[in-house]
Amino acid sequence: MTNAVPKGHQAIGRQGFETALTDAFHEHIRSFARTAHNRNVYALSVYTDERHSFLLYLNTLEGFERTITESPYYCSYSEEQKHDLKYSLGDFAFSYATFQGPFASQYAAYHDAVKALSAAGGPDGLEPYKGSPDLVRYVYKAELFEGGQFLTALHVTKRLLAQSVWLLQTTPDFAAFASSGSEYIDYSVVMRQTIDTERFYRIFPEMKSCDEAFQAAVEEARGLPYGEQVTYWWECVRENRNRQPDALLTATVRTDYQAVEALADVGAPILPAVMQALRSSVQQGDQEKAAFLCEVLLESGGLSREVLGEMAAAVEYAPPGDQEIRSLLTRTRQKLTGRF
Numbered sequence: 001m002t003n004a005v006p007k008g009h010q011a012i013g014r015q016g017f018e019t020a021l022t023d024a025f026h027e028h029i030r031s032f033a034r035t036a037h038n039r040n041v042y043a044l045s046v047y048t049d050e051r052h053s054f055l056l057y058l059n060t061l062e063g064f065e066r067t068i069t070e071s072p073y074y075c076s077y078s079e080e081q082k083h084d085l086k087y088s089l090g091d092f093a094f095s096y097a098t099f100q101g102p103f104a105s106q107y108a109a110y111h112d113a114v115k116a117l118s119a120a121g122g123p124d125g126l127e128p129y130k131g132s133p134d135l136v137r138y139v140y141k142a143e144l145f146e147g148g149q150f151l152t153a154l155h156v157t158k159r160l161l162a163q164s165v166w167l168l169q170t171t172p173d174f175a176a177f178a179s180s181g182s183e184y185i186d187y188s189v190v191m192r193q194t195i196d197t198e199r200f201y202r203i204f205p206e207m208k209s210c211d212e213a214f215q216a217a218v219e220e221a222r223g224l225p226y227g228e229q230v231t232y233w234w235e236c237v238r239e240n241r242n243r244q245p246d247a248l249l250t251a252t253v254r255t256d257y258q259a260v261e262a263l264a265d266v267g268a269p270i271l272p273a274v275m276q277a278l279r280s281s282v283q284q285g286d287q288e289k290a291a292f293l294c295e296v297l298l299e300s301g302g303l304s305r306e307v308l309g310e311m312a313a314a315v316e317y318a319p320p321g322d323q324e325i326r327s328l329l330t331r332t333r334q335k336l337t338g339r340f
């Protein structure tokens with residue numbers, strides 16, 4: 001961890017890493033395209049997770065049928081269960097997790113950095129590098145870490161769609177998508193970045209019903225007084241985190257962010273109610289609710305300097321010694337200040 005790139009090295013950022021990863025996956029796709037398996041390809045996915053692993057998944061209709069018939073469990077599945085299995089990456093017939101050539105070394109070094117960050121508890125725990133530049137193999141920018149892997153997976157998927165998918169013999173409903181390992185994130189946000197709505201509904205017809213139910217709830221909530229809207233969406237988030245089956249966000253395969261977005265989209269008129277709820281949650285030491293409301297402020301338009309002043313005053317409502325909430329409010333105020 002250093003503010004200066006050692007002499008003789010160039011820092012690798014997200015764009016450079018994405019280019020190298022895309023090229024590596026392109027080679028896997030090209031190799032697959034030369035085999036007899038290259039027919040009726042219905043799905044391609046770039047997967048990543050908290051461990052920063054990147055895998056390429058491909059499946060064909062024949063590969064899917066083979067998975068069903070060769071499994072003593074899957075062969076007795078209902079049609080609905082088989083449909084869910086069809087897009088389960090762990091059951092895809094073709095996957096690629098290793099690399100050849102120069103990128104193999106770069107990828108291994110990238111994981112060394114991930115392990116070092118994990119062992120240090122994050123960037124703040126790392127000691128500045130003071131060794132010889134001759135001992136440095138690669139230099140990575142911080143943007144690759146702290147969640148950057150999920151953006152990388154999405155961007156690589158888009159690149160593969162543009163430059164590699166033409167090599168595959170695909171089905172009419174072929175879908176390429178990134179995967180984060182969370183169906184709530186994937187179905188509500190990520191898949192929609194690379195699959196157009198009409199095709200998305202054809203492939204996942206149940207999601208159209210989910211979308212309609214969620215949108216109806218959004219419209220209904222907008223008819224409530226502003227304070228009740230804040231309460232309504234926070235309750236939705238709380239129920240979702242408890243994974244209550246009948247909770248709105250859980251049932252419609254949404255994440256907490258959609259609740260944040262629903263409030264933020266109301267705009268400036270709802271901000272006084274948000275600030276009132278924030279002061280109350282801070283006073284009660286409710287960090288979860290305070291963090292949710294801070295996210296609403298960060299996503300909202302129509303912010304004024306009065307809000308910044310109220311954020312500074314909100315710190316005074318925090319229980320003595322509650323440094324976590326104070327830090328949360330300070331960070332949020334700094335981000336909001338940056339907009340002005």
